[in-house]
């Protein structure tokens with residue numbers, strides 16, 4: 001009989017450690033210790049003692065609770081190994097720095113999380129690394145933008161906040177043929193909805209603060225990939241210092257266990273709300289990958305299992321409607337971040353993408369009237385009623 005591979009929902013609960021059953025706690029203990037005792041004999045090896053001891057040396061190098069979270073994440077994304085970080089940005093910046101040297105070029109999609117865009121456009125050039133951007137909707141433009149010095153292709157799909165979809169299999173294959181690494185930010189999809197490593201990516205990065213942890217109570221990051229890439233990246237984490245606190249790693253582990261059921265409900269609620277909004281006379285446009293009207297609907301259906309919990313909408317009107325809408329919502333709390341159990345709303349132009357210039361925002365399709373919803377796990381009827389009420393309060397009657 002062929003060996004069955006467990007589904008991601010199961011792997012979120014049982015990483016395949018390969019070891020025989022042992023007595024012990026079902027939940028992973030929190031090793032809330034900065035440092036670990038070692039013996040004289042540990043120093044008599046031909047390797048540094050930090051390598052001999054691995055995740056039981058000093059918590060900036062590793063920690064057993066963090067290692068447990070890392071093995072769950074590796075399984076979930078279908079990678080050989082993983083690392084957890086103190087934040088998504090620590091994972092992203094450390095991963096990019098591990099891949100490039102002065103003189104290299106990074107090619108990235110134009111529609112990116114504000115922090116990642118900021119790092120690429122304003123920080124990398126300080127270290128002699130060139131960066132250029134291409135709109136993700138046009139895969140052919142990427143090949144044309146490759147330079148002899150291109151070392152890394154950096155993607156995010158679906159993108160935050162306009163939910164554009166990157167042609168992952170096509171773009172990773174294009175990069176691989178030229179010996180270029182591809183990193184994909186899989187935060188918005190989560191490994192339940194999309195597994196970029198299976199589509200050819202070399203490394204997946206996450207803001208684990210979002211769906212992976214899922215309860216808006218921890219800031220964390222992760223990177224998953226081949227053992228070789230992860231081993232190289234471990235040095236970056238140790239030197240740059242973006243290590244996760246073990247208690248936060250434990251909260252992340254606890255969150256991951258319910259990822260499968262949470263994503264099912266996020267997917268359902270967001271799709272239903274996207275359809276409702278799309279038919280609403282006070283809404284100009286809805287961005288959601290699993291709406292038939294999405295320009296990359298077929299691509300999204302081919303590479304994603306669900307559309308995710310994130311959607312954005314443009315309100316009708318002359319301006320100011322977004323602020324009134326957000327203020328009138330009762331269930332959706334106005335707060336940055338996404339991917340938690342409770343619904344949140346933001347105006348990206350003044351939160352996640354505030355550090356971009358007006359022109360940069362325009363190029364990324366982020367108008368001042370764009371509202372981003374992170375659809376939570378509440379009952380859909382209550383969410384719909386809240387949105388309907390706020391639309392009435394914010395947008396004047398449309399006579400058409």
Ligand SMILES: *Cc1c(COP(=O)(O)O)cnc(C)c1O
Pocket residue numbers: 087088089090113115116156160185187188206207208209210219220221337338
């Ligand atoms: C939030 C977010 C990040 C940054 O993660 P932090 O955990 O806040 O550092 C990166 N990418 C995406 C897509 C995000 O939504």
